[in-house]
Amino acid sequence: MDLGLHGRHAIVTGGSRGIGKAIARELAREGVDVAIVARNKSDLEATATELARETNRRVVPLAADVTSRDQVERTVAEAARQLGGLHILVNSGSAPGGSATATGPIDTVVDEDLLEDFNVKYVGALRCCRAVIPIMKEQRWGRIINISGGNARNAGNLSGGARNGALVHLTKTLGVQFGRHGITVNCIHPGITRTERTPRLLAARAKELGVSPEEAERKDFAPDSPRGNAICRMVDASEVATVAVFLASEKAWAVCGELVVASGGSGRAVYY
Numbered sequence: 001m002d003l004g005l006h007g008r009h010a011i012v013t014g015g016s017r018g019i020g021k022a023i024a025r026e027l028a029r030e031g032v033d034v035a036i037v038a039r040n041k042s043d044l045e046a047t048a049t050e051l052a053r054e055t056n057r058r059v060v061p062l063a064a065d066v067t068s069r070d071q072v073e074r075t076v077a078e079a080a081r082q083l084g085g086l087h088i089l090v091n092s093g094s095a096p097g098g099s100a101t102a103t104g105p106i107d108t109v110v111d112e113d114l115l116e117d118f119n120v121k122y123v124g125a126l127r128c129c130r131a132v133i134p135i136m137k138e139q140r141w142g143r144i145i146n147i148s149g150g151n152a153r154n155a156g157n158l159s160g161g162a163r164n165g166a167l168v169h170l171t172k173t174l175g176v177q178f179g180r181h182g183i184t185v186n187c188i189h190p191g192i193t194r195t196e197r198t199p200r201l202l203a204a205r206a207k208e209l210g211v212s213p214e215e216a217e218r219k220d221f222a223p224d225s226p227r228g229n230a231i232c233r234m235v236d237a238s239e240v241a242t243v244a245v246f247l248a249s250e251k252a253w254a255v256c257g258e259l260v261v262a263s264g265g266s267g268r269a270v271y272y
Helices: 018-029 041-055 069-083 111-139 160-181 198-209 213-224 237-247
Strands: 009-013 033-038 059-063 088-091 142-147 183-190 259-262
Touching: 009 018, 009 069, 009 111, 018 033, 018 041, 018 088, 018 142, 018 237, 033 041, 033 069, 041 059, 059 069, 069 111, 088 111, 111 142, 111 160, 111 183, 142 160, 142 237, 160 183, 183 237, 198 213, 237 259
Parallel strands: 009 033, 009 088, 033 059, 088 142, 142 183, 183 259
Antiparallel strands: none
């Protein structure tokens, strides 16, 4: 299927690793030139070199902190200048799960860390959207994909759940406001997802349980999986990226202001 992405230009925050990196890779494979954004310049440069070599597309590393409006606006302008325009924004910048001191029981939550989590993930995404929307409105075409998280649907994580739920609200609000300008805005809830950090985490969990990493993966994931122990595994970051690339494409015009859950089917709740 031709997704109509060849020659488009994208900016991906959190693009140096994890789900953001996987999305940048899949966009580049579809013929998109990509600017990747994160705070660590050396990680960005290494990822840009790797993805450019792998995909034969232009991958531009731009170091910035999404908690700064000035940095976001300068970075978006620089990405548009270097790539020759911007058509796609992927907001994937945040600490996975949120700050440890903002996610536990209410009496242990550190206010400043909770606010920082919101400042990075929710307000950071808002800043990026605000910066790219004028470009997209002028060309009457744009795709914004917000990477949220399944803990928005599960009580317990006071920071991760709240910031992710707020990001869904932002998605719908912007979809309503800007759909008339040819801009679609959608959100993805990944579940437990395999990234570069997973082998280390599984090894630690396996040691704790006294089992193999494969068994640790089944024990931690299978109880909530509709597929059962036999073929249970984590969703890979590349599979979340495939969903994002479709939402970024010409073919996804009919989907706007919506949420796609890419968790492998975990969870039992029914949503109408």
